[in-house]
Amino acid sequence: MHIYTGMSSKVKVDSIDTSNLSLSYTYFESEAFVGLIQKITHHITFxxxxxxGSVYKNIFxxxxxPDAKLPEDQIDRAKESLKKTFxxxxxxxxxxxEAY
Known part of the structure; x- marks a missing residue:
């Protein structure tokens, strides 16, 4: 969730599959979602x-x-942030x- 400027989080690359053009990575221990979220995993495929060309698919x-309720506006901001980043x-x- 890149919507909180100046906050830190840890990211772990879970897998890279060049033959299937896919990548998975997980955000955890983020200041942005203390008390709400344990982790967010992104599964990206081209x-x-x-x-x-290609079709970009990102499932997160x-x-x-436990017992945390993520506010709908935060979910919407996260989705919008992902769109802007893409x-x-x-x-x-x-x-x-030429760079690729």
């Missing part, structure tokens, strides 16, 4: 498309702490195809 799994990466890759 699916090649017929036009030579949130494991809450758009920024997409813009960079399109502008610099």
């Amino acid at each position: 699916i090649p498309s017929l036009d030579g 799994v949130v494991i809450g702490k 758009k920024a990466i997409e813009s960079y890759v399109i502008a610099h195809p």
